[in-house]
Amino acid sequence: MPEKEIEGRIFEVDGDGFLQNPEIWNDEVARLFAGEDGTGELSEDHWKVIRFIREHWENNDMAPMVRKICQHTGLRLRQIYELFPMGPARGACKIAGLPKPDGCV
Amino acid sequence: MAESMNAARIVFLSGLGVFLLSAVYQWIRVFINANTEDFTQPKGTVLPAFAYALTGAMMPHKKETAFLHLPTYWMGIAYHLGSFVALAWLPVHFFEWRIPDSIMIVCAAVLIPSVFSGLIILIKRISVSSLRHLSSPDDYFSNALVTLFQAISSMALLGIIPVFLVLSIGGLLLMYIPVGKLRHVIFFLIARFFLSWFYGRRGVWPPKRRILWKKNNH
Amino acid sequence: MEKKQSLTRDREKALKGFAMSMDGRLLAHLNSCVHCGLCAESCHYYLSTGEEKYMPARKVDQLARIYRRYHTVAGKIFPRWIGASDFNDQSIQEMVDVLFGGCTMCGRCSLHCSIGVDIPFLVRTARSMLVELGRVSPGLQSTVDAAVQTGNNMAIPREELVDTLQWLEEDLRMEVNDEKASIPMDVPHCRLLYTLNPREPKFFPLSISAMAKIFYAADESWTLSTHCYDVTNYAYYSGDDHTAEELTQRLFDEMIKLNAQELVLAECGHGSRAIRWEGPRWLKKKFPFPVISVIELIAGYIHSGRIAVDPSKNTTPVTLHDPCNLVRAGGVIEEQRYVLKKVVSDFREMTPNRENNYCCGGGGGQLSMGEYRERRVAAGKIKADQIKKTGAAIVATPCHNCIDQLMELNKEYSLGVEIKTVGELVADALIL
Incomplete structure (x- = not known):
């Protein structure tokens, strides 16, 4: 099992760097992951996206459609891509502590 | 001398028999299992692709494996040319036909760079780690056997070595072809044909560098 | 005669499947490699790592050595001499490691191969054997499974797709300032049925908006299907012909159901290839409608002045x-x-x-x-x-x-x- 060390904390992750035990996720983990993957400091808008994705996953066991992210956060599509340069999946979902979605992502 | 020659003839004929039987068997096997029914809507045709596969696609400026390895490419060409020349002499030796000295000398001259190429390719295979990684005993043996055959052929043409030796080694070589990687002699054209089928139907070979506009495509 | 190692049932099955698939094309490619090794520098894995296991010729051998062991006289008698090996733990592990984990089946090596060995074809044939052994990488397998079970490889529920498309349609209307601009869903008898990669509606819908705008500009008669629209076919990658056929058949049936004239494949490399070039082989029939890439369609639009x-x-x-x-x-x-x-x-x-x-x-x-x-x-x-x-x-x-x-x-x-x-x-x- 690959591990990722950020600021002295060790996380079990999959090969793509997605958290293996999503239940250990918290704000601190999100902050560390964001710093590590180049997203940087998390702004209020970042948090709106992350919290919505997290909540959606906890309730529905899947990442939300990007449309829902826009609808619930009031952000425009292009803003989401600017906030998360790696995109909603490898960027936002990873920081929100979700397992990697299937498909071409 | 006549006895050795007759023995050599038997070795040669056995080798030829084994080779031909094996080749025909493999060709028939490929042919009955050819499975060439193709339901796709073609973007190109197979035959021009096959023609290209045997010409343009083999040229050193088109083929990366060639232009990145030019010395090896030319040695490979020399080596194969030598093999064909040496094989072509086998029936001549067999029937003891009289051939003008000038032709014999030209052929011997073709064989000399070929033998050296074979040797260098063999040394490369022994000394380069990535090639060793790819090789089984057969790879070294096949290379050595062909090179030896060419060397003996050239020496026989120059009159240094008796002809029955060439005929015998040639027979053994033919016998060995179906065993190891030399069987590519049997399959080369077929593999290239199937690859041309693939690239030809799909419009990749021969390269067109332009669009064939279809009327319904707008 | 070197005795063969005993085989588990699934390995026997995998070898049987291999033997069954052995047509002329496969035979030719299995028997032609001469280990010249010149292909090494055509492979991006080898070029970037220098590791010998990634040499395309080595990948050919992962399968060819099994072929030699079970299907050639020499391989049965003196396997070591010609580099034949048993289908055992070690050879299977190496296949998984390199043919799944170290090859994109891009085919660059084949184009330049001294002989003309279709290397990705051999790699995929080997992957098919690994399907029988259940050795497909879990991430790849779950993407295939999602497509089979939910109709798309990201398991998008239909309502969510519809919501997204409606949302995009509103945007399109605003952008082109025309209330009649639309993203048609499940409309029968259109000229074109357009497909999507599920990652478009899920995460990257700008490409759908772009295509809708182009179709609008071309005044095209087109539709999307909300039931069967996935252009991908990960079973092509995994080597699972049975599933690949099933996924292709669904799209084929959707075309017939909607009675569209042409199937237009979204900007998706493997999907285009799978449906257009492998699909007819899987279904064992000709498609009664043209199958084209959307790139060909757009080129045609520009060429004819339609946009x-x-x-x-x-x-x-x-x-x-x-x-x-x-x-x-x-x-x-x-x-x-x-x-x-x-x-x-x-x-x-x-x-x-x-x-x-x-x-x-x-x-x-x-x-x-x-x-x-x-x-x-x-x-x-x-x-x-x-x-x-x-x-x-x-x-x-x-x-x-x-x-x-x-x-x-x-x-x-x-x-x-x-x-x-x-x-x-x-x-x-x-x-x-």
């Missing part, structure tokens, strides 16, 4: 990445260049290009096989260097799979570029 475009609307330098499955294995080679030259003012080729192009590293199902991510990113260095050399600020590529890999390369190698579909650039250049 008008202005290259001065895209002035940023653009380069093009050729997806292996669309280009080298699909014959869509000039169309994307023709389109880009019409819609951008500064188009730059990368070298090499067209059928000689290097794989981005994301093909062959690699993006779904997380365990090999490090290799995938390392192998992408060749592509990253190619992009850097062009000095372009946008990389266009008609393949969503490539886009995702390029996005990752963009970050890993600090390329500072934007990655777009061809359709997005066309949409930006449209004169309405």
Whole structure:
């Protein structure tokens, strides 16, 4: 099992760097992951996206459609891509502590 | 001398028999299992692709494996040319036909760079780690056997070595072809044909560098 | 005679499947490699790592040595002499490691092979054997399973797709300022049935908007299906012919149900290849309708004047990445260049290009096989260097799979570029 060390904390992750035990996720983990993957400091808008994705996953066991992210956060599509340069999946979902979605992502 | 020659003839004929039987068997096997029914809507045709596969696609400026390895490419060409020349002499030796000295000398001259190429390719295979990684005993043996055959052929043409030796080694070589990687002699054209089928139907070979506009495509 | 090791039942089954698939084409390719090793430098894995196990000739041998052991006289009698091996733990582990984990089946090696061995064909044949053993990488298998079970490889519920498409339709109406602009869903008897890569509605819908705008500009009669629209076919990657056939059949049936005249494949390399070039073989029949890539369609629109475009609307330098499955294995080679030259003012080729192009590293199902991510990113260095050399600020590529890999390369190698579909650039250049 690959591990990722950020600021002295060790996380079990999959090969793509997605958290293996999503239940250990918290704000601190999100902050560390964001710093590590180049997203940087998390702004209020970042948090709106992350919290919505997290909540959606906890309730529905899947990442939300990007449309829902826009609808619930009031952000425009292009803003989401600017906030998360790696995109909603490898960027936002990873920081929100979700397992990697299937498909071409 | 006549006895050795007759023995050599038997070795040669056995080798030829084994080779031909094996080749025909493999060709028939490929042919009955050819499975060439193709339901796709073609973007190109197979035959021009096959023609290209045997010409343009083999040229050193088109083929990366060639232009990145030019010395090896030319040695490979020399080596194969030598093999064909040496094989072509086998029936001549067999029937003891009289051939003008000038032709014999030209052929011997073709064989000399070929033998050296074979040797260098063999040394490369022994000394380069990535090639060793790819090789089984057969790879070294096949290379050595062909090179030896060419060397003996050239020496026989120059009159240094008796002809029955060439005929015998040639027979053994033919016998060995179906065993190891030399069987590519049997399959080369077929593999290239199937690859041309693939690239030809799909419009990749021969390269067109332009669009064939279809009327319904707008 | 060296005695063969005993086989478990599933291994016997895998070998039987291998024997069954042994047609003339497979025989020819299995018997032709001479281990010249010149292919090594044609492979992006070998080039970027220098590891011998990635040499294409070595990959050929992963399967050919099994063939020799069970199907040749010499391999049965003296296997070591000709490099034949048993189908055992070790040879299977090596197959999994290299043929799943170290090959994108991009086919660049075959194009340049001294002999003409169809190497990706052999790799896929070996993968089919590993399917029988249940040794497909879990990430790849779950993507295949999602497609089979839910109708799309990201398990998008139908209502969510419909919501997204309606949302995009509203945007489109605003953008073109026409209440009649639409994204038609499940409309029968249209000229075109257009397909999607599920990652478009899920995460990256700009490419759908772009295509809708282009169709609007062309005044096209088109529809999407909300029941069966997935252009991908990950079973092509995994080597699972049975499932690949099933997925293709569904799309085929949807075409017949909606009675559309042409099937248009979205910007997806492997999907285009699977449906157009492998699908008829899986279904064992001709398709009674043309199957084309959307890139060919757009090129036709521009050529015939059906849409008008202005290259001065895209002035940023653009380069093009050729997806292996669309280009080298699909014959869509000039169309994307023709389109880009019409819609951008500064188009730059990368070298090499067209059928000689290097794989981005994301093909062959690699993006779904997380365990090999490090290799995938390392192998992408060749592509990253190619992009850097062009000095372009946008990389266009008609393949969503490539886009995702390029996005990752963009970050890993600090390329500072934007990655777009061809359709997005066309949409930006449209004169309405």
